[in-house]
Amino acid sequence: MDGRLKPALKRQMIFLGASFAAGLLLTYFFGFFIGLALNMVIFIGAMLYIRWRQIKALKSLGFSDTVMGGGYTNEGVKIKYVCLSCGAEVKGSTCGKCGSNMKKPLF
Numbered sequence: 001m002d003g004r005l006k007p008a009l010k011r012q013m014i015f016l017g018a019s020f021a022a023g024l025l026l027t028y029f030f031g032f033f034i035g036l037a038l039n040m041v042i043f044i045g046a047m048l049y050i051r052w053r054q055i056k057a058l059k060s061l062g063f064s065d066t067v068m069g070g071g072y073t074n075e076g077v078k079i080k081y082v083c084l085s086c087g088a089e090v091k092g093s094t095c096g097k098c099g100s101n102m103k104k105p106l107f
């Protein structure tokens with residue numbers, strides 16, 4: 001059977017086989033590089049995502065602490081004002097006892 005094949009056809013077959021193999025190889029390397037690039041992108045992305053999450057977590061932690069502190073100061077603890085003139089507790093803008101608007105915050 002091989003003797004019947006013409007040298008040109010044989011060469012074509014070899015060429016086809018070689019190109020097929022080269023194609024497989026190229027596909028393999030192409031896929032490999034694409035895979036590698038994707039892996040790197042995913043790896044870097046994952047690293048950045050983890051870092052971003054950490055930074056965000058730290059920031060949110062700080063922010064939440066600040067917000068909680070502010071909320072605690074604003075809502076939890078009511079600042080009392082004491083009249084500077086008579087020393088009575090001022091609940092409004094002016095003293096209820098002497099009518100003075102001079103007051104100091106009592107922490």
Ligand SMILES: [Zn+2]
Nearest residue numbers: 083086095098
């Ligand atoms: Zn007063």
